[in-house]
Amino acid sequence: MANPLLSAETLSGALSALPAWHRDGDAIKAEFVFGDFAAAFAFMTDAAAEAERLNHHPEWSNVYNRVSVALTTHDAGGLTQSDLDLATAMSAAAATHGAT
Secondary structure, three states, X not given: OOOOEOOHHHHXXXXXXXXXXEEEOOEEEXXXXXXXXXHHHHHHHHHHHHHHHHOOOOEXXXXXXXXXXXXXXXXXXXXXXXXXXXXXXXXXXXXXXOOO
C-alpha cells in the first residue's frame, strides 16, 4: 500500500500538535471560525490550492464565517500521512486568515 494507515499512537501524537482537529471514526475533523465570509473564503482558496498540490482533497462545508472540514484517505480506508499533511497546512492557513 503506497499510503499506509497511521497507527493509533502516531495519530494521537500528531493530533496533540493540531489542537483544532479531533478524530471521528475513520476521519479527523475541525471547524474553523473566521471574522467574516471573506476571510473564510480566503482560507478555503488557500486550502484548495494546497489540497491540489498534495493531491488530497477535503470534505468540507462553509456557512458564512464557519468552515467544517473532514479528512480521510478513502482509498486506504482510514487515516494516513496525507490527512495529517493537509490538516497541518489547513491549520496554518486558518491561522493566517484569523480563525478563532
